[in-house]
Amino acid sequence: MANFPLIDMENLNGGERGATMELIKDACENWGFFELLNHGISHELLDKVEKMTKEHYKKCMEQRFKDMVEAKALEGLKAEVTDIDWESTFFLRHLPTSNISEIPDLEEEYRNLMKDFAGKLEKLAEELLDLLCENLGLEKGYLKKAFHGSKGPNFGTKVSNYPPCPTPDLIKGLRAHTDAGGIILLFQDDKVSGLQLLKDGEWIDVPPMRHSIVINLGDQIEVITNGKYKSVMHRVIAQTDGTRMSIASFYNPGNDAVIFPAPALLEETAEKEQSYPKFVFDDYMKLYAGLKFQAKEPRFEAMKAVEANVSLGPVATA
DSSP states (O other): OOOOOEEEGGGGSSTTHHHHHHHHHHHHHHTSEEEEESOSSOHHHHHHHHHHHHHHIIIIIHHHHIIIIIHHHHTTOOSOOOSOOSOEEEEEEEESSOOGGGSTTOOHHHHHHHHHHHHHHHHHHHHHHHHHHHHHTOOTTHHHHHHHTTTOOEEEEEEEEEOOOSOTTTOOSEEEEOOSSSEEEEEEOSSSOOEEEEETTEEEEOOOOTTOEEEEEOHHHHHHTTTSSOOOOEEEOOOSSSOEEEEEEEEEOOTTOEEOOOHHHHHHSTTOOOOSOOEEHHHHHHHHHHHTTSOSHHHHHHHHHHGGGOOOOOOOOO
16 A cells, blocks of 8 residues: 655745655655644644643543443444444634634633644645645636635634444444535544555545645535645544544635535536536535445435526625
8 A cells, every 4th residue: 555645845845846745746646644744833732732622622622521422322232333422522723703702611822823723724725735736737826716605715623532432333423424615634642543445345444644744635625626726535533542632624705605516627627528417516515414424425415406497696805
């Protein structure tokens, strides 16, 4: 099996830029995932985020997990559990408006830290979208504009911990799925593994690596690129030892953004055939909510069925 794609972003500044862009292109076309090093977010900040996230879990989340998920999931457990995930989570919304001040039990220092971290991740996401545009032959800013809608993108963070599980053969940390949105930036535990992606019919470990950010592409990128880049099924395997930290930030289209294959990419295909639907992002999310753990293709087909009702929405001028 080929090695999991590792991209050193420092190599974009100099003689190795061409080769590095080629590595990103190959990762987007053949993996749907890659891991970033030297991404511009300081190790000091990452260490602090990890420390405070783990402290918050111990103090505020661990007992709740034991009382709610653990008791329910393990009760009379004999067969595989398919309707519950072995994870403890909370969600932070950053854009278009932040809810960080409303989340209970967060210390002020942790709130401010996560705001700072989110701002840096947002910049990194937009930088990556422009690198994708460059590789795709789209004008700079095309993907950011496509995501914009009338109020800008949706950007949020899912903070998860996956505690030790006595029966990892019977329950997943997180069941297999593709991500509905745009581009996902993951800061994960560098000691406890568990994240896997599906490639050529095999589940492959995403290697934990200190201070790296793992990137994966969501369904919207697949639609806009008309299938040139694919969103990929992934899952989290529960482990018997150690609690795995996962901080996944989702840079997604705005609710009213109209998503459709980029015309410039359709021109490249011999048949000029648009294989993917055109839809309002929020309509896709409503459908995804009930079908997250199923294949993405029926979701695309369902959106095609309502496509006749979609008019081109607000076009961003900013």
